[in-house]
Amino acid sequence: MNHRRSTVIAISALLAATFAPVVTSTSAFAAPLPAFAAAEPNQVTDLTVSQADGFATVAWTPVPGAADYQIERTAVDAANAPTGTPTVVGVWRPNRQINNETPTFADAGFNPGTRFQWRVRARIGTAEQPYSSPVFDTTKAPWGDPAVAGQNLRTQWETTQAAQYTSDANEYAYTAAVDQLSERVRVVEIGRTVQNRPINMLVIGYPTPPATPAAVAATSPLAVNCNVHGNEPGDREACLIMARQLAFSNDARTLGLLKNTTVLIVPTINGDGRAANTRGNTTGQDLNRDYSLIRQPETAAYVRMLRDYRPVAGYDGHEYGNNQAGDLPMLPPRHQNVAQQIFDESLDMIENHMYVEGAKDGWWACPYGCANGSGVGLSEETILRNTLGLKNTVNSLLELRSSGGATRPDEGNTANNRRRKTFSALWTFNQFMDYHHNQLSDIKKARGEAIEFQAGNNGRIVFRGSRVVPLHPAPHPGEAGPREDLPTPDMILDNAPCAYKLTEAQYNGARTDGPNDVGATVAERIAAHGWKVVKVADGYVVPLAQPERGLIPLLLDEQGEEEWVSGERVYPTLTGRHNGPLTISGFACLSGATVNGPVNLRPGATLVATNTTISGPVNAANAAGVFFGDSSVRGPLQVANTNGPVTVIGTNVSGPVNLVNNTNGAAPYFAGNSVSGPLNCAGNSTAPTNLEVRNVVNGPRAGQCSTL
Template sequence: MLCVPSHPSCLEIPLRYRRTTAGVFSALLAVTLAATAQPAQATTAAQPQAEPNQVQGLTVVQGDGYATLAWTPVDGATDYQIERTPVGDDDAATGASVTVGVWRPNRQINNSEPTFADAGFAPGNRFQWRVRARFGSTVQPYSTPVSDTTRDHWGDPAVPGQSLRTQWETTLGAQYTNDVNEYAYTAAIDERSDRVRVVEIGRTLQDRPINMFVIGYPTPPATAEAVAATNPLVVNCNVHGNEPGDREACLIMARQLAFTDDATTLGLLSKTTMLIVPTINGDGRAANSRGNSTGQDLNRDYSLIRQPETQAFVEMVRDYRPIASYDGHEYGNANTGDLPMLPPRHQNVAQGIFDESQDMIEGHMYTQGAEDGWWACPYGCTGANVGLGEETILRNTLGLKNVVNSLLELRSSGGPTRPDEGNTANNRRRKTYSALWTFHQFLAYHGANVGDITKARAEAITFQSANTGRIVFRGSRPIEAYPAPHPGDTPPPLDAPGENQILDQPPCAYKLTEEQYHGARTDGPDGQQTTVAQRLAAHGWKVIKVAGGYLVPLSQPERGLVPLLLDGQAAEGLVAAERIAPTLTGTHNGPLTVSGVACLAGATVRGPIKVQRGATLIVNGGSVNGPVDASAAAGFVLTASTVNGPVNVTGATGPVLLVGNRISGPVNVVNNAGGAPLVAGNTVNGPLSCTGNAATPVNLEVANSVSGPRFNQCARL
């Protein structure tokens, strides 16, 4: 089972998005999570000689709520059946033998080492397993059996904290944990663990708290800003009220992280912060409905944020700045894999975010799934017309917010490959423990690849802020198919954008009227409608007050999402704002004085720029020979540009944003009154000085390269 770098099986795995060293490292790391479990092996002594085509080498390793069976493949086998029998301590059968699994070649990337994660049994019971091959419909002899006692519900009943159990666990899956018991369990963990702080990030329409576990070791950072500095990861567990399987996994995982003694896990938590939002849709969970209490599907609302639940989540993303995410669901198609997954595919998502998300899924999850017996596959999995490019879906919204992430589905029913799930409890346990496995793998992947993830994120923020390249209103990046049999042999549809969904020349900014920006809205729940201004603020966007309206520059970190809400051509926009074209794209010789609004796109200015009081300057991807000086500007945006000379931004009343520039000369950001200036990813040949700004400048964890000293408010940027 162990994948070591010298073993040829590790190297044979086709890893399209994988960097070899990181992949092997993450594989090793994940293996250590299960390292305490020793495989039980079939006793071969005193066994009769192997029959023809009999499965050999059967082993079982216990995980949390599942047992991984592994065996030596039989030449000519088309599939395998896995049989489980309850046994007593003496290994005598105490119940009927049942075929619990069917292994098919498309389960895993390496058919040379078949594995199957058996799940659904009540944790803690003892079983015997046998496996047999089938040639077409012809069964072959069963293997010699292996017996083992499965892991009980996680946590020592005698250890405070560890002894907590959810309602779902104590009822053996007969009941899901209800809202009242969730809050009691959450509060109990909060109270008993120094590693956990529970934060209420908002309220549902019916006033249920939306809680979030903030988990770090030995303690979580005290503020959202401090959490953001640890490159946190987040799991959103329950957006659809009638899909509760992931939520139960989240509640169990929170307890594990809060009370585990496992050194590997504590090591991971010492370097980052894990955020778990168990129930964003508490009203829907209580009602067993998909939507929230108004019937709104919240996973069609993460860009529009008409509802308080999605607004709370988006504001959390703005404040805590997770770099990676999983979003938990259940899926009705019985013929898919165990764990359909999908990256953010919208074509406005930065390439690196898509690639890194694919590496997490196809590199890590496919590989670890083959180790532990879980069948991940690209959502759709059967070619179903799902998994497209809607930016309203969290998977895509987060991609457009430069978060490496994946959708997670739990296959609703057992289907042909898990034939023993007519029993409701068996079915519920398999779903929840497969989610628990995934979320632990997610934490392991994050820990092993945080350097790659942050690099992809930094490049994405810089790329988006540069406002280069076309805009796509709807349409996905392709998910390429692997040759069958392979978990990735049937990806979702291509979903390429149509011609009318592409804007080749991006505007510089969108201008909203007073009515568009502050006017009352009719979308959203009665009495709780929010304005566009409130929603853009929830997204954390930079908005500049100008004469006759409000300017939203595209050159900012969530550039890919901006037109999807503000362009008249958007599929599901908020308003049809005016496109503001660049005012200068060529060469300007001599000094440039800006009054009103100037937008320079790829322009060359051979001389200094002076921004007058109340004026706005937006510069994307140009070069300036001479100082850039803005005093009391309404807004100042400088991205992807080269400046030969100092940059002084003083006393701006609105947003200040400097991203991805090369500046030869000192940079001064002083006494600005708007929101926190964004100073990220710049190369400054000279000192960087920030003083007197109303809000401390931030860099979104995208470091600046500064040859001179960094002063005061910018000391750590």
């Protein structure tokens, strides 16, 4: 995006000094090239090779009785004369994909733009059968025309042909150049590391990215977190290449995607760890065990970004040391407090999209833990995969298999290994964008239903324990799924409280669990997560009738495995039937209640109502807080001059709704409701938001609620 910064970058000098010139070549073939028919018994037939970014899909007709197949690649010149030694670069096994009747293998690791011969042979038992006839083709050059500004940008990883990873200085220069040369891109700093490195995010949209976080949130964005463990940089390199493609591609797919959403890419949340090539940050903290706790500035920055930009879907990039696993182990959010709708949609993305498309293109996507990995992929809420799920975001973990193993035997060469990892990640992130584009209505529906479910404070609380990920129906990719990790009885609270109350010391007291023994207060961390809090005479109350109900108890209950504080459980004050008017003083919690009469809140009072029916008007004037979740009001709802939080989610109102002159500062939530009458919002210090969950209003919408 063309705008000036305090640090001026001379693009011409940057291109000359930082980015080496690129020589490109193109394939002479527009379609997969076939081999000849079989000339010998058990010879592979119908071999085809098709090119994509950084890999070639090799496909063939199966040989009856074959146990596996070997894929051979040989470097050749323009006349197809060999210039290198024939090398077995891949082994296809039946557990690689879900549709064994059409075997494919994604051959990767080569330097893009080179020309090869491919052959495939079957093995019956251990007996090697004849090779297929050869297929010749030139692989795709790195994306981007070297003669076109912007497209000709290259990372340090690309210019050194994977001999070096991209340094932090090169990343900053590269992303600044992408920003400067493309109207579609804005680079924003979302925070700083312990050692004061910037944590940048690329905000990408068409024709330009939305101007504010709230405007981005309105586009139902998707987010990719590329490098949380500093010694796992393969995904980061893919993200930098993908950013260039999104910034400068003019194909219908890219433009169609960016016209309908915004892509958020955080290349390096752990810049200190990347610079030192360590898993943790400079304090030694594994940041992927801190996203709920946010003890570190890096994770706090990412969580604040989630609060403000509200991505509806996400991917989290890693590398995995088990060389027996698939190319691309994946896993949905499994914590049992994650709403069923989010778990189901995340699993659908993995099994019904990634597995299917992986089988077409030759990548081995499988569940994390699919081979000798039963101790991974568990329920810790501190892991981003689970934190995102608890924030009602459809998402998956991505683990790039860090070494080739038996199925990719040519990865003793470091550059080959690095290229395979990065281009497999690039494939995954592109598939993720396609899924988001094609299934956005389903993603939004799942998210909306999850928010309404959580705001209703429904169901038990599980402090630790995972949902079961059943094996995909045979033939399934991999031998096993992740461990069950079911909750033990001491990790279950069947009788969920209405809220948690914190003392002044718990809420605002100093903490020592951050860098240099200085931690953010609980108040600051709650604000980073975006939770609503009510100030009461003797402390602070955090109701569960809000979208992140599944996460709140894990951090505020003494039963939590890694809680911040042991808050006091506050249980409902009314659960049965009340006939006649109800006047609220102080703090009142209605759960599963029926009130036959009007409800009035006195000044300074707080009402939390979940799964409750009120037959009469509700009037809250000068209240401290108002929360409705999964409830019904048979009459008008008036909330005015409240100096605390206002949240109305998943509630039916048979009458007009007025939200007027509320001054808490944070936006009132009005989401997923049904209103039989007009909806009017005016004079609120911050305009109400529907969290991108549409309301049904049978009447005019006015003022600050005109678009809700």
